[in-house]
Amino acid sequence: xxxxxxxxxxxxxxxxxxxxxxxxxxxxxxxxxxxxxxxxxxxxxxxxxxxxxxxxxxxxxxxxxxxxxxxxxxxxx
Numbered sequence: 659x660x661x662x663x664x665x666x667x668x669x670x671x672x673x674x675x676x677x678x679x680x681x682x683x684x685x686x687x688x689x690x691x692x693x694x695x696x697x698x699x700x701x702x703x704x705x706x707x708x709x710x711x712x713x714x715x716x717x718x719x720x721x722x723x724x725x726x727x728x729x730x731x732x733x734x735x
Contacts, residue, residue, distance in 0.1 A: 659734055665711065665727035667701040673732035675699055680729040688730070691720055699732060 661676045675697050678685055692715045693699075702712040702719065710721040 661731040661733050663728045664699070664701070664713070664722070664730040664732050665724050667732070667734070669701055669703045672698060672700045672735045674735055676731040676733050678730050680726070684726060684729070688726075692716065692718060693730065698735070 662673075664673070667673060675693060675695055677695060678688055678693060680688065697715055700714045702714055704711050708724055710723055711727050713720050713722060713727075
């Protein structure tokens with residue numbers, strides 16, 4: 659299955675993180691939050707009007723801006 663960006667998932671979708679294409683500071687922040695290649699991620703909900711995404715990695719829920727989510731490549735599971 660081809661890699662897509664995290665911001666294109668729909669609520670309830672699960673995926674595996676493939677890679678992160680972000681500047682160094684954001685990349686480090688995402689790594690600290692648990693965003694690593696091979697980790698399972700689930701999109702819980704998308705806020706309306708291009709608001710943030712609520713994603714779950716393991717038991718942790720994280721809010722991400724759409725611009726940040728667009729830099730994370732995932733493979734749907």
